[in-house]
Amino acid sequence: MVNRTKTATTNVGFTHEDFAKLLDKYDYHFSPGDIVAGTVFSIEPRGALIDIGAKTAAYIPIQEMSINRVDQAEEVLQNNETREFFILADENEEGQLTLSIRRIEYMRAWERVRQLQAEDATVRSLIFATNRGGALVRIEGLRGFIPGSHISTRKPKEELVGEELPLKFLEVDEDRNRLVLSHRRALVERKMNKLEVGEVVIGVVRGIKPYGAFIDIGGVSGLLHISEISHEHIETPHNVFNVNDEVKVMIIDLDAERGRISLSTKQLEAEPGDMVKDPQLVYDKAEEMAAKYREQLNAPPAVMEIALPAVDEEYEVPDAMEEPEIPEEIVAEVVEEANPEA
Secondary structure (H helix, E strand, O other): OHHHHHHHHHHOOOOHHHHHHHHHOOOOOOOOOOEEEEEEEEEEOOEEEEEOOOOOOEEEEHHHOOOOOOOOHHHOOOOOOEEEEEEEEOOOOOOOOEEEOHHHHHHHHHHHHHHHHHOOOOEEEEEEEEOOOEEEEEEOOEEEEEEHHHOOOOOOHHHHOOOEEEEEEEEEEOOOOEEEEEHHHHHHHHHHOOOOOOOEEEEEEEEEEOOEEEEEEOOEEEEEEHHHOOOOOOOOHHHOOOOOOEEEEEEEEEEOOOOEEEEEOHHHOOOOOHHHHOHHHHHHOHHHHHHHHHHHHHOOOOOOOOOOOOOOOOOOOOOOOOOOOOOHHHHHHHHHOOOOOO
């Protein structure tokens, strides 16, 4: 018995060469883009060696260890730790694969951001930098951009670094690597929760364009379109308003999705042209005229009796849906409203 055992032990010698030959018999199909389990077995000065079951230990450079800045590998990895890794690059000349944790974190960050956008969530983030076009923030580790026209503050952009802002998502596009957010839309939505159509508010003229005036009402901007200033024709809003004028306006539309508040003084005129002839008279009667507007708004539609044609009478049926024509000034409004301070 003893001799047989010794013979068996002698014959089962298993060297590193034998192990390598055994591995050669299997094709593990490790490919870039795969996510695999691996165990840390050696931490290097600028990276770490990871055992993922391949012929040669895989390598993860320190810059691929996290979505955030890492100065030392020990901040993220520990010896003998097992976790998931993303295969970043195919084998090099030495047969070594390059791994990444950062890519996995990015994938999960995009998934979370898409979920937040679908929920129309408001997020808060610190501005960490500004550039000519706007400001930069981080959402779930991703770098987001706030266009200058969507930053609702009177502070210079340079003074916003370190300030936390409420934000809404404008664009989430992983394929194009674009994450665009709006501070203005978040403020407008919050303000809209306290506003109603038909309500009279006091505001200050902050900007005047050929197509209308931008009115600041409690920190958010609403548009008083030139067609809503008066029943009387107006050549330019400059004939009625000056920047920093305090005005009374009525809210006629709240569009939370686009972050827009539409205003009117025309609906507050007791007589057509009052806003041009005597704005103070319009302001004095604003609440009274707004009450009448709300009554009309809430009144049930009038029921009209219509004589129907005989069943056998032939007539042409028009399309139920008619494509509206969009006036050129509305197109200009949409294009220019993105930057009212221009």
